[in-house]
Amino acid sequence: MSSRLLDPPAEPVAPAAGRTPPVIRLLVLATFVVILNETIMINAIPRLMIALSITEQTAQWLSTAFMLTMAAVIPITGWFLQRVTTRRAYTVAMGLFLLGTALAIVAPTFEVLLGARIIQASGTAVMMPLLMTTLMRVVPEEDRGRVMGNVTLAISVAPAMGPTVSGVILQFGSWRLLFAVVLPIAALITWQGLKRLENVETPEAGAIDWFSVVTAAAGFGGLVYGLSRFEGGDIRVAAAIVAAGLITIGVFVVRQLSLQKRGTPLLDLRTLRHRTFTVALIMMAVAFMAMLGSMILLPLYLQSVRGLSALETGLLVMPGGLAMGLLGPTVGRLFDKFGGRVLVIPGAVGIMIALSGFTQVSMTMPYWQLLALHALLSVSLAATFTPVFTLGLGAVPSHLYSHGSSILSTLQQVAAAFGTALVITVMSTRADSLKEAGTTDVLAALGGMQVAFIIGAALSVIVVITAVLLPSRAPQTSEVRAPAH
Known part of the structure; x- marks a missing residue:
């Protein structure tokens, strides 16, 4: 058929x-x-x-x-x-x-x-x-x-x-x-x-460049694998794999720039010429790093330090997850009516406040306070992600939508892996040094988590800066539809 x-x-x-x-x-x-x-x-x-x-x-x-x-x-x-x-x-x-x-x-x-x-x-x-x-x-x-x-x-x-x-x-x-x-x-x-x-949409004809396929898979896959090796692995080996992944991605980028001249890139990087898309990309990546870092640290803290079960931990963080989902459509309607800045800037500030609050975790921090901080983080992320995705993709020409979506989705995976590697490495390094100084295992783990949360709070400052740089609306259609050469 x-x-x-x-x-x-x-x-x-x-x-x-x-x-x-x-x-x-x-x-x-x-x-x-x-x-x-x-x-x-x-x-x-x-x-x-x-x-x-x-x-x-x-x-x-x-x-x-x-x-x-x-x-x-x-x-x-x-x-x-x-x-x-x-x-x-x-x-x-x-x-x-x-x-x-x-x-x-x-x-x-x-x-x-x-x-x-x-x-x-x-x-x-x-x-x-x-x-x-x-x-x-x-x-x-x-x-x-x-x-x-x-x-x-x-x-x-x-x-x-x-x-x-x-x-x-x-x-x-x-x-x-x-x-x-x-x-x-x-x-x-x-x-x-x-x-x-x-x-x-109607498909376009075009041959695939297998060299690009191989370098994309090896580069991005290698980068994420190297970052995952920081958790419980040899840091020098992990760093070498990350470096090899970055070099391969560099080869992939050069290849795409060459293919763009013939109009057949595997991943069209001309999307990055659009300032709003690039700023949205940076903000999304850093926000994802902060979100994934907290998603890993909070359950570890609740189970390893506070002794909760996996089910109890899941129930404690569930209100925040539900709030993020339920608020999505409301945030979208507010964006359509008022633009992005009135949502993104308060959302970015909320992310910074929540992650700053998590730096104060202790052996006795009330559970209601943890729930409130997690809910604030979730609501702030909801206020941020919808406008950022909409503004970012809205800033590129329609023929680049699929490439813009791919770049956004790829960077999400890389940011998630980087955020995970960062918090695990920082937490483990700090915990090990505290153990060597004679601190108990539980208190050493807590100290490592506190420092890792500080890293997340520092990253959230970048989220606030990029939020200020984003416009309320994507550039006018006449501006973004112009073909990029």
Whole structure:
């Protein structure tokens, strides 16, 4: 059967003002499920160690490999999304995710489970840029903030909710139940999507540059892997891998600049010529680093220092995650009405206040105070992410939407890995020095966490500075639609 029969050509999409197009609702739901899966394994590690007879370091690879695959595949999606229809991209993304999930349920060994996670991550890597690119094409500019607020639910709340969801599911059965619960939900969403999804753009012809594919995968994948090695590994080896990753990314960038002259780059870097996009990119990356750092440190503090269970920890941080998700659409509507600055600047200040508050963690800090600080951080991130994504992508020409989405999504993965490596390294180094000075293990761990939170608070100053530099609205259409040469 020809692809023409499978994928009817795109037709002009003219959504009614004030309504979220059905295609976006479907893609948001699908993206939420696949991204939720990224962090769903965290609480299952003790079970996996017993069931599969593996060490903790080996079990961590189920999360690390997912992140590595995302970092390696996402840079390719900018090119991919310009070459296939919306339905074809959705079919590939959800098909890979379903295949990986089904394989994980029956995985007899760790190696098979690891392969299943890599297949899942390949599908997830396509979904994120697909959602962002489709949104920018089908949603009128005056409604983008409101609709992007729903997207915030998928890309920001899902990873935060993963540990909580898994903590609840694991109360009822083995680690396989994590995938068994997800599979029918993802299958239903896939079926509904294929039944209702329409193509919103016509594919372009173009050959792929395999040298770019290899250098993108090796560079970004190597960088994320090197950063992940800082946790419990040889720092010199990790630094060498990071350096090799950065050099390979440099080769990739040079190659793209060369290909841009012929109009066929794998990842079009002309998006970075647009100041608002670049500022939004920096702000998003630093905010993600701060968010992921706190997501790792807070559960460690609550469980290792304060002695809470994984479920109790999940319940304590759940209000913040829910607040972030529920506020997304409201923040979007406020953005459409008032612009970005009235949300982004207070949001950035809120992030700085929350992370500064976490530097005061102690053996006796009241739980209500921890909950309040986490809620403030979550609400502030909600006020920040929606306007930043909307302003950033709104500042680039429409033919670069897929590339802009890919760059944003790639940098999220790199920022998450960098934030994790930074806080773990700082915390471990400080804790080790305190132990050598005769401090007890618990107090040494607490001291390490306090210093790591200080690093997060320092990063939040950059978030505030970039927030001030962002405009209230994206540049005028006539300015951004001009072709970049």
